[in-house]
Amino acid sequence: MSAARQTAPLTGENAEPAPLLELAGVRAGYGPIEVLHGVDLKVGPGSVVALLGPNGGGKSTTMKVCAGLLPLTGGELRFAGRRMNGISGEDAAQLGVCSIPEGRGIFPNLTVRENLWVGTGTGAKLSAMEEAAYSRFPILGERRHQLAGSMSGGQQQMLALSRALGTDPAVLLLDELSMGLAPMIVTQMYDTVAQLVAEGLSVLVAEQFARAVLPIADTAALMLHGRVVSVGRPDEIEDQLSSSYLGG
Amino acid sequence: MSLLETRGITVRFGGNTAVDDVSIGVDEGRITGLIGPNGAGKTTLFNTVTGLQKPASGRVLLDGADITRLAPARRAHLGMARTFQRLELFLSLSVRDNVRVAGDILRANTRHRVDVDKETDRVLSRTGLGDIAHLEMSDVPTGRARVVEVARALMTSPRVLLLDEPASGQTEQETEDFAGLLAGLAAEGLAICLVEHDLPLVMKLCSTIHVLDYGAVIASGTPKEIQESPEVIAAYIGTEEVTA
């Protein structure tokens, strides 16, 4: 896996237009049910792409495909221009794709510190992980020996996000960061993401709670019925949102 | 008083409050909508109402009787039926038998005596499944499979029907037929509670809509009221200036 990392570096420094993460005509689904009917999407180096749309549109499935957790049945998944169809989740992680799933991206029966420890699977040091997490979210430092599952939803999401802070990934995949969280915490989360972006991270974020993410997004893509129906500047897409959500 | 009522239902998972003091009612002859962003606690509320999940506090009332502590099967005998977000069909039975077995269960577990065969035919034709009744369940596309779950629920002659995202996976035509079916069932007096992400469908069908966010009801009203409510738009799309 370390060899793979050398052969396919995902650093955002190449000025080449080749996107870090690219989906071309991707089809995928669960068993006989196809959910994605040909998804095209690009995440360029250092950019933030917001994947928006109502539930059931295929956002989470797209995120799973990108994270290597769901095999493609058609099309291509590319990292830095290389075809990566069939890559496993752990190999994707080793290549610098940090993905945080919807719901809770934590191990509830491990302590905060142990969660960070498992997060070092891509080569980071535990001390660096702890340093990054506790300085950004002091509450996690106070609760380092508490079981993660007994913390509040916001604290759990902070812990999940800490993995992105300490492992220095090339691409961050965020799925429904806001799910079940109070608006203030959501804002705090996206402030953290914005800071990471300023340091050069590329982000693909799937979000139903669109307005929280639009301010930090460079590009927005609207997803409906398993297809990306519209891609553009965030303000352009925002105008279409209300109608596609509420049918108003 | 509504046929089905929840009073102050609260459900907690570890440190999270999934459902927070929810009190809603579902009336006979109407379709009540339950909407909200992902993770708002809709399915958890359904599970609590149907007895698959125990609440931390609060009560569930059916026709005024407290059923909070009853097992799922007992609630079914009292006239409650539901469908599942992740389809729970009987894969080793044909479509017809999937529907028929609900009648078998009713006959065997209650004093209710029905002619199961006749009732099955009636429900199959009522739900428009006659053409695929002979198929094995694994050969039925998702959209129609959702209707099979509804047909199965109807076999128990329910008084209140809880539908968990019944239109997801349906084609536009299927959704339209489905809307017609639900409207017809409500007109016959059935109390329906609909959880659905296809909001145009919800707006079209429901007389009352409750909006759930962070486990709590943030708005209730007619479709028009909901569509114009700034809180709802905020809950769905987010607000620009956050008020803490």
Added chain:
Amino acid sequence: MTTFLTFTILGLVLGSVYAIAASGLVLTYNTSGIFNFAHGAQAMLGTFLYWQLTYGWGWPMWLSLVVVVGVVGPAMGAILHALIMKGLRDTADVTKIVVTVAILLGMLYLSQWIWHPEEARIMEMFFGSGAKIEFAGVVIRVHEIICLVVAAAIAVGLRLLFTRSRVGVVMRGAVDDPDLLRRCGHNPDRVAALSWAMGSTLAVLAGVLITPIGGGALEANALTLLVIDAFAAAMFGRLRSIPRTFVGAMVLGMTATYVMAYFPTDWTWSGNFRVSLPMIILFVVLIVLPQDRLRGAAIRTRERYRVPTVRKAAVWGAVLVAVVFLLTLLMEETSVTTFALGMTFAIIALSLTVLTGYAGELNLAPLSFGAVATIVAFHFGVSGTGLAARLTLWGILLAVLVTAVVGGLVALPALRLRGLYLALATMAFGVFLSTMVLRDTVEHTLFGRTFSIFPNGTLIVPPLKIGPLDLRDPETFLLTATALFSLIAVGLVALRGSGYGRRLAAMKDSPAAAAMLGQNLVKLKFGVFMISAAIAGLGGVLMASASGSVAGENFAVMASLGLVMLTVVGGIGYISGALFGGLMSGVGFTIMVGTFNDLAAATPAMETIYKSLGQLAMVATALIGMGVGKNPSGTVHDIIEGYRSLRKARPVLIGGAVAEAVLYVLTLTGVIGNWWFAILSACLGMMLPVFGKMIMPEAVLSEEELARRRSTPLELEGIDEPYTEELRRRLDRELGLPSGVDRAPRVPAPRAAEEGDVHVVA
């Protein structure tokens, strides 16, 4: 006081070995979701190997220990994981259970092949039983101290591993969420492999330590059943918590030694009681456990069965009786008796068809329910004495009724829980019955009546007589048993097609949905388990009666496991699967091993080879059982699918029937022997679908298959026909070559053709 201390320490020693075994079981169960029934069998294999190295070949003790515990233990676990366990993800609980049961049996057969079970093997305590220290009047042997120290070290070691090492923390993470583990860059398969290696090592260690404590005699069955003790201990922590498992193991160990110490010595059954203690504690824990939460079906199972109509089943039932009648004309009386025995096993196997195939629950000890019925029939159902003694119809009915009730009582505590617990409860019941009841050979006096449950260790069960029907004659017995099998089978098919059968299927497919429609699941499971127990009871009495006399071993839990495995291999949803499983486990093995032994006796030069072949056949069956994970619908399903495709190829079917009739006549007239008849018939039956495909492909093959065959494989393009430009473009496209680079025609991919992996067009 000294007695108390002595037995407390003995209890702790026993408990510490249980703890070692149980922690391994908990470890593998949690990281892979597979409850390893072969855990004890792994301990057994390791211990036998240790014995072989140390006592057989005289290796130094430390070297054997290093090899067995340090190398073979972990390797065995890792290999099991890589070859079998990894493939069991997303299979039904029943499949997972049957696969590990098959591994258990395979390991047992293997050990009996290598180490003849009738030879005595003794293992000494470490440093000998003389090495001991005395403390406050209590004598403790060095071996016992080693057990305590090792268990303590493992407890501390596991604690450190799980809290102070990353790999341990990752293992705990794997229990929570394997997908999230991938997102963090770990490979959950590797984590599971490691836990299997550790679990296996702990099993082997426990086996090596426990054997000298229990007297030192190496006994394959007893060691294999160590899994029950481990399971009982693990239940204290709900199969999850290792610290609580240690507590449970200590409770288990100490209760066992206190029973030995303080039960009145004139209670003849206290020895048996001690052995069955884990099973009793298990039931108590099962009763105390809270009810499982209802969940939706977590996985979509791959098993598929076709359900015949009652009319079709009745026709096939009649055909079976007719075929068996024709066969009796060929057979000698002894063969008829053997065949009849097999048919009674097939009846017992039908109890599994309804319980597992229709309702999705598992009974791992069907023969034990047969034993219950046999005991009742023996005591209350025989009239007359000596040669005139006969089983009465009322006796059999009473026996079946009692068995149904006992079955219900046994299953009740486990019915509120997941299927795994019912499987474990039935297996524990099987062992309990074997150790407690079937060994109860001495006389008791109760309410002024003197009796013993299993007098002299054998029960003489006379043949059945109902009115004019006397089953003394083997042929009558066989035909009656066959007719009975057919009747019950038709009854079961009718049941499956009824509302009751549909409700069973609903419960099996989605318990949550069935409950939401108003089905009381416990009631339904309770009923179907009683039906199943009743069928097993009926088969059991007939089996005992066919044998004439039965001993405890006839109902041993290992025999039950073999029956379960073979029935699942045959096809648990099919009546014919039960026929296959019953005949194979009832008499198939005996015939196979017997035949090879006869051959061995006839040709001394080939003796070892023939004997090995017999043993190999047993191990091979277990290997098929392990393959159930890949083909959960069973072999019968494949054969039926093969014949279904022959429906339109009438001439092939008629040809097959004629050939079979010719074979039969040749055998009847003595031209060919019975063995040739059996072998040729089997070949004909297996090959007919294949012949069909070759002779009449249009009638047999599906549309897609035909279309696929018509198109030439890529490698053969241009060989039989002119090589065109159009073809070249297609090749470029398929091979992903940039088109138009090289215009010179090339012969495509000759290498593949030479290697022969080309699909030749028939």
